[in-house]
Amino acid sequence: MPELPEVELARAVLEGALDRTIAAIDDTDHWVCRPHAPGEIAAALVGGRLTAARRRGKAMWCETRVGGGPGPDLGVHLGMGGQIVVDGRVGPTGPEHRDPGPRKPEWDRFTVTFADGGSLRLFDKRRLGRVRLDPDVDALGPDAETITREEFRTRVGRGRSAVKARLLDQSVLAGxxxxxxxxxxxxxxxxxxxxxxxxxxxxxxxxxxxxEAALEAAIAHGGVHTGEVIRHRRPEGHCPRCGAPMVHGTVGGRSTWWCSAEQA
DNA sequence: AACAATGTTCAGTC
DNA sequence: GGACTGAACATTGT
Structure with missing residues (x-):
């Protein structure tokens, strides 16, 4: 699920976790919390609170206050399938929202417990999500939602690699x-x-x-899976505009589907 | 059982 | 050194 639209919806959910005192943190998943040692994130944030939820591309982070002053940012990346859960609620983040399926407790990879009894969790079956203090977001290109036409032209229209590879390169544009x-x-x-x-x-x-249109539609409808061509992205699929067969291949190292007639 | 999966990163190669 | 490619990463689902 998590591309820019899903991350934006998750960021909105994260706002429900702001301005509440942090009573405890479970950061014992050494893979998700790498390179931090277990307890390191907890030691930095317990007693403090989250004060703002930010996003750039697919990267998310919370600003914090600890002990009366600014604390470290708490970075969260959803990886390939992570979800933000605040007080048991998730945002509209894809097919799993309609059909949540089993939610094994061990798929909670990181948990913040608040003094009021509520919680913020990173739920992630695949364990490719990531939590870390003061994440480096400067290597990311401009956010895909706000990049200007001019910036898009010069950044995406450069290099001789496939245009899809440029679109996927988070240092070209993020999200x-x-x-x-x-x-x-x-x-x-x-x-x-x-x-x-x-x-x-x-x-x-x-x-x-x-x-821009695809982003707006995906955020409005609850995720990128609602895109017009996405459900035709399968064997025997046909272009919903012209009816020609969709074809499959690998471009930029990723599984790719395109219309055999209109995108030749 | 083998393979693909909505992401990132690192080791190679040009 | 920059640009680019493919495998690896951990885990689940088909």
Missing amino acids: VGNLLADETLWQARVSPSAPADELGAARLDALHDAL
């Missing part, structure tokens, strides 16, 4: 994942394997517009 990339390319009728530097301004602008 686009595999499904959103396929949706954006399909909306703009651009081949995922087209070399980025051969696109030209018109098609780069079309991609930018398609991205």
Whole structure:
């Protein structure tokens, strides 16, 4: 689930955890909390509180106050399938929201318990999510939601690798994942394997517009899985616009589907 | 059982 | 040194 729209929805859920005293933290999952030692995050934040929930691309973090002064930021990355759960509530983050399925307690990889009895948890079956203090977000490119047309042109339209690889490169722009990339390319009728530097301004602008529209729709509807082409992203799938078969391949190292006619 | 999965990162190669 | 590629990472589901 987690691409920019899901992370934004999770960030909104995170706001429910602000301004509450932190009574305890379970940071004993050494993989999710690496490189911190068990207890390190707890020692830094217990007694303090979260004061703001921020996001850049797929990276999220909370500003904090501890002992009357600013504390370290608490960074949270959802990885491939993580969810933020505050007081037992999750945001609308994909198919699992409609059908939550089993929720084994051991899939809670990180837990903040508040003095009022509530909690903030990172729920993550796959364990590819990550929690760390003072995450470095400076290496990320501009957020996909706010990047300007001009910035998009110069950053995405550079290099001879496939345009999809550029869209997925978080240092080029932050927030686009595999499904959103396929949706954006399909909306703009651009081949995922087209070399980025051969696109030209018109098609780069079309991609930018398609991205903004896809982001807005995904946030409004609850996640990238609601994209128009996403459910046709399967064997025997057909383009919902022209009816031509969808084809599958690997582009930029990721599983990719595109319309055999319109994105040739 | 083998393989793919909505993400990131690191070791290689050009 | 920068740009780019593919495997590895931990785990679940098909």
